[in-house]
Amino acid sequence: xxxxxxxxxxxxxxxxxxxxxxxxxxxxxxxxxYGSQDGSTTGSSTSGTGTGSQYGSSSGSGAGQQADxxxxxxxxxxxxxxxxxxxxxxESVVMAHARxxxxxxxxxxxxxxxxDERGTREYNMALGERRANAVERFLNxxxxxxxxxxxxxxxxxxxxxxxxxxxxxxxxxxxIFNY
Amino acid sequence: MQxxxxxxxxxxxxxVSSVASANLTIEITRGSDQALPIGVVPFAxxxxxxxxxxxxxxxxxxxxxxxDPLARSDMFEQPSQSDDVEFGTWRSLDVRYLVxxxxxxxxxxxxxxFELMDISGQRRMIGETVTVRGNDLRGAxxxxxxxxxxEITDIRGAFSTKxxxxxxxxxxxxxxxxxxxADADGRRSEQVLTSDEPIMSPAWSPDGTKLAYVSFxxxxxxxxxxxxxxxxxxxxxxxxxxNGAPAWSPDGxxxxxxxSKDGQPExxxxxVANRSVERITNNNSIDTEPAWAPDGRSLLFTSDRSGGxxxxxxxxxxxxxxxxxxxxxxxxxxxxxPDGEQIFLIHRSSRxxxxxxxxxSGDRLVVLSESTRDESPSVAPNGTMVIFxxxxxxxxxxxxxxxDGRSSFRLPSAQGDVRDPAWxxxxx
Numbered sequence: 001x002x003x004x005x006x007x008x009x010x011x012x013x014x015x016x017x018x019x020x021x022x023x024x025x026x027x028x029x030x031x032x033x034y035g036s037q038d039g040s041t042t043g044s045s046t047s048g049t050g051t052g053s054q055y056g057s058s059s060g061s062g063a064g065q066q067a068d069x070x071x072x073x074x075x076x077x078x079x080x081x082x083x084x085x086x087x088x089x090x091e092s093v094v095m096a097h098a099r100x101x102x103x104x105x106x107x108x109x110x111x112x113x114x115x116d117e118r119g120t121r122e123y124n125m126a127l128g129e130r131r132a133n134a135v136e137r138f139l140n141x142x143x144x145x146x147x148x149x150x151x152x153x154x155x156x157x158x159x160x161x162x163x164x165x166x167x168x169x170x171x172x173x174x175x176i177f178n179y
Numbered sequence: 180m181q182x183x184x185x186x187x188x189x190x191x192x193x194x195v196s197s198v199a200s201a202n203l204t205i206e207i208t209r210g211s212d213q214a215l216p217i218g219v220v221p222f223a224x225x226x227x228x229x230x231x232x233x234x235x236x237x238x239x240x241x242x243x244x245x246x247d248p249l250a251r252s253d254m255f256e257q258p259s260q261s262d263d264v265e266f267g268t269w270r271s272l273d274v275r276y277l278v279x280x281x282x283x284x285x286x287x288x289x290x291x292x293f294e295l296m297d298i299s300g301q302r303r304m305i306g307e308t309v310t311v312r313g314n315d316l317r318g319a320x321x322x323x324x325x326x327x328x329x330e331i332t333d334i335r336g337a338f339s340t341k342x343x344x345x346x347x348x349x350x351x352x353x354x355x356x357x358x359x360x361a362d363a364d365g366r367r368s369e370q371v372l373t374s375d376e377p378i379m380s381p382a383w384s385p386d387g388t389k390l391a392y393v394s395f396x397x398x399x400x401x402x403x404x405x406x407x408x409x410x411x412x413x414x415x416x417x418x419x420x421x422n423g424a425p426a427w428s429p430d431g432x433x434x435x436x437x438x439s440k441d442g443q444p445e446x447x448x449x450x451v452a453n454r455s456v457e458r459i460t461n462n463n464s465i466d467t468e469p470a471w472a473p474d475g476r477s478l479l480f481t482s483d484r485s486g487g488x489x490x491x492x493x494x495x496x497x498x499x500x501x502x503x504x505x506x507x508x509x510x511x512x513x514x515x516x517p518d519g520e521q522i523f524l525i526h527r528s529s530r531x532x533x534x535x536x537x538x539x540s541g542d543r544l545v546v547l548s549e550s551t552r553d554e555s556p557s558v559a560p561n562g563t564m565v566i567f568x569x570x571x572x573x574x575x576x577x578x579x580x581x582x583d584g585r586s587s588f589r590l591p592s593a594q595g596d597v598r599d600p601a602w603x604x605x606x607x
Contacts, residue, residue, distance in 0.1 A: 118532060120512040120525050120554055121379060121599065122424040122437060123481055123488055125400075126444045126465040129421055152399045153421060157377035160351050162573060164552070 068103035072096040075177040077135070078170060081116070084130040086138055094135060097177050098142035105145065111135050112176040113153040114160070116169035121155060128153035135175045203365030203577060203590035203597065205242055209549070211585035214247035215331065216273050221251065222280040222291065223259035228316060232282060232291055235320035236327070239338045239364065242579075243328060243563060244586025249274055261294045261303045269298045276304075278327060288312045293323050295330055305330050317367060322607075337561040338363060341603040343371070343381040343390055344568075344577060348595035358392060360407060363559075363602070365577070365590040371405065379599060382425045382434075387606045391415065391425035391434055402436060404451075415454060420444075424468045429475045435459070437467035437480075446480050446493070459493060460500065468512045473519045479503070481511040490524060504537065506544040512555060516582065517562040523582075525553055525567075534567050534580060547584035557602045558582075568598040 075097075077090035086094060101107055113132030115124040132151040140146060159172045219237040240246035249272060258264045259281045269277050280293035294306035305326060311319045318339065325336030342365070346357040356378040361368035372378060376395035383390060384404075391404050400422045405412035416422045420439030427434055432451055437444045446459040446466045460466040464484040471478060478493045482500070487508040491500040504510035509527030516523065519539070526535035526544060531551025537544045550569040557566050566579040571589065575596030580587040590597070 118552070119488075119509065119527075120468065120481070120532075122467045123465065123483075123511050125379075125421055125423050126437070126439070126467050129439055129444070130465075151420070152395075154377065154395070155379075157347075157379065157395070158351065158354060162350055164570065164573065 068099050070100070071107075071179050072100055072177075075179075076174050079131055079173040079175070081169070081173065082127070084127070084134040086134055094138050095142065098139050098144050101139065101144040101148050102142070105148065107148060107179065109149055110178040111149060111151045112158075112178050113151065113155075114158060114172055114174050114176070115156050116172045117156045117159060117164075118169070119156075121157070125153050125155035125157075128155045131173075131175050135177075202368050203361065203592050205238065205364060206589045206591060207241060207586075208578070208589050209580075209585070209587040210241075210247060211244045211581065211583075213585065214241075214245060215275055216249065217246045217276040217278065218249040218254060218269060218272070218274045219278040220254060220257045220259070220280070222282045222293070223257075225282040228282060228284070228289065229314060230316035230320065232316055232320040232323070233278070233280065235317060235364075236278060236293075236324045239321060239324035240327065242364065242588050243338075244581040245328070245332055245563070246276075260292075261296055261306065264296055266296075266298055266301045269296075274298050276327075276331060278323075280323075285310075288314070289316060289319070291316075291319055291323070295327050317362065321362065321364075334563060335561045335605070337559045337563065337602075337605070339607055340560060340605060341387070342557075342566060342577075343383065343601040343603070344597055345378050345381065345599040346592065346595050346597050347377075347575070358390070360390075371407065371410070380424055381599060381601045382427055383601055383603045384427050385429055385431045385604055387604050390601075391427065393423050393425070402434075404434075415451075416449065416456070421467075426469050426471055428471050429473060435469035435471060435478055435480075437469065446478065470514050472515050473517055479513040479515060479522060481513065490522065503539070504544065505542055506537075510535075510544075514556055514558050514565075516558055517560060521582075523547075523556045523558055523565050525556065534565055536565075536582065536584075545584065547580045547582075548578070548587070550578060553578075555599050557600050559602050560605045564602075566600045566602050568600060 074093045077093050111132040113128035115128045129151060132153055136149050136151055139149060161168045161171045217240060219233050222233045225232055237248045241248050255268060258279050260279060264277060275298055277296040277298055278293060280291060282289060282291045289311040291309045295304045297304050309319050321338040324338040328336035340363045341360050342363055343360050348355045356374050357370055358372040358378050358381060359368045360371055374394060374396045379393040381390050381392040389404055389406055391402060393400050394403055401417035402415045402422045402425050403412050404415050418438050418440035421437060421444050424437045425434050434449045434451060436447055436449060438447045443463060444465050444467050446469050447456040448459055449456045462484055464482055466480055466482045468481040469478050476495050480491055481488050482491050488511040489502055490504040490510050490513040491502050493500040507527055511525050513522045513524040522537050524535055525532050528546055532553050533546045533551060534548040534553050534556050535544050535546045552570040554568045562582055564579045564581055566577060568575055569578045571591060575598045577590040577597050577600050
């Protein structure tokens with residue numbers, strides 16, 4: 001049985017529409033792969049434009065427009081082992097997403113929580129959810145409507161990088177802002 | 180020689196599609212020093228047959244950790260029936276038991292006669308003629324292994340059971356997941372499901388006909404129930420948040436699971452017939468990974484209510500859950516032994532995450548595995564082995580350790596990661 005959810009391709013196409021015009025400038029490793037990877041593999045495909053219309057204000061963003069009309073480029077924040085605390089170095093990232101979501105009430109974000117591979121799978125599913133919930137609470141306190149946010153934990157199931165050392169683990173303990 | 184009586188029919192299984200690359204091959208990693216020496220003589224007439232039945236029997240017995248088979252190259256003679264067995268020859272080779280047999284092709288398949296001899300007692304223990312319909316020589320071999328194992332150990336053999344497991348390839352956004360069912364020795368794997376979204380936590384129904392599992396195919400987790408033979412399936416739960424860790428009750432009517440629809444992940448029990456869910460735990464912490472006691476009267480689960488993850492037992496009669504584990508600060512994903520007297524779990528030791536056992540009558544925890552990145556222990560239906568996921572190099576592999584920790588084996592895959600094994604119940 002082969003499952004290729006249409007929703008997934010639409011989401012990928014949509015993310016291309018949304019990031020069009022936002023050149024990635026380094027940022028965090030994970031943010032890079034999330035954005036530029038989709039862009040480079042599917043090239044200039046715009047088959048998702050139909051659903052992209054609800055993000056009209058962002059897809060047309062250009063250099064002259066104010067920052068809050070664009071989805072912030074950094075879309076991944078990282079966590080310490082076994083913690084769901086948003087580290088101070090990432091507060092500005094979360095604040096930028098808060099500003100964007102407040103300025104664009106029709107924008108929706110899915111917060112993907114991830115863990116490193118250590119420990120049991122279902123328990124990690126719960127830890128990943130805790131991280132994404134922490135970000136959702138933070139955004140909520142910053143005035144973002146709950147109706148704009150949802151949380152999906154992937155636990156350890158979708159690592160960003162392979163490897164069994166702290167360098168790999170630290171890149172996998174993350175929450176991704178998925179628009 | 181007494182006549183061989185019982186005839187066993189093997190029906191060809193309803194098979195979907197076989198993916199050779201997903202087959203797992205056994206590597207014995209630790210042999211037990213208490214293993215019984217046994218000889219399994221190549222079956223006369225089996226040359227040229229699609230499978231070497233005696234070799235499969237020998238491998239089954241060795242993998243169990245209970246037996247230490249004699250190498251074929253050390254066999255001076257190769258009798259095929261009990262009347263031809265020279266006990267002195269085998270005694271001089273320190274063999275305690277001997278299996279001999281004959282195989283022949285018939286119009287509808289094959290016929291295999293085997294006999295088990297007690298060398299020191301100089302007697303024939305059992306013998307049987309097995310009729311094989313079609314090509315199911317592997318099934319026949321596992322059946323023979325089951326008979327031999329039970330006759331000698333008084334423990335029901337679990338060689339004819341299955342394992343379900345999940346495979347994963349790729350990284351990040353580009354991953355492919357597969358759910359497979361294979362024989363307990365890792366062979367004859369059949370693909371049950373593939374997806375480019377995660378698949379997790381397969382769990383067998385107690386009658387062995389269905390699998391419950393978690394799939395992210397809608398880009399969020401949901402629990403599905405799938406008939407293994409027909410592939411037909413239904414989505415059982417798709418609440419907001421986590422839908423995870425399904426575990427069938429022993430009567431097959433309920434599924435315990437972890438749902439976070441009301442906040443933190445809590446243990447719920449779903450009625451399979453009407454899909455209603457009843458909340459079991461209620462607190463401000465993570466409660467997940469439920470497992471049913473064999474008598475259905477209690478649930479084992481992981482909770483971090485004390486800070487880190489520990490195992491708790493909830494009695495169906497109600498009341499507070501009782502904490503069971505106190506060794507170390509990480510004990511999770513518990514599973515009961517079939518007799519309900521022990522639990523197997525993942526314990527974080529100073530070396531890493533390891534499979535451990537604890538008697539329910541006490542607090543003492545014994546580490547069983549030598550690997551240190553272990554996950555997902557699942558107990559064989561006869562309680563002799565625990566299969567689990569671990570890492571070999573940078574790959575996820577399945578491994579198994581005997582319940583006493585004396586023997587172990589690995590089931591490496593040709594490619595990709597293999598994880599989340601679930602040992603089936605007895606199927607015959």
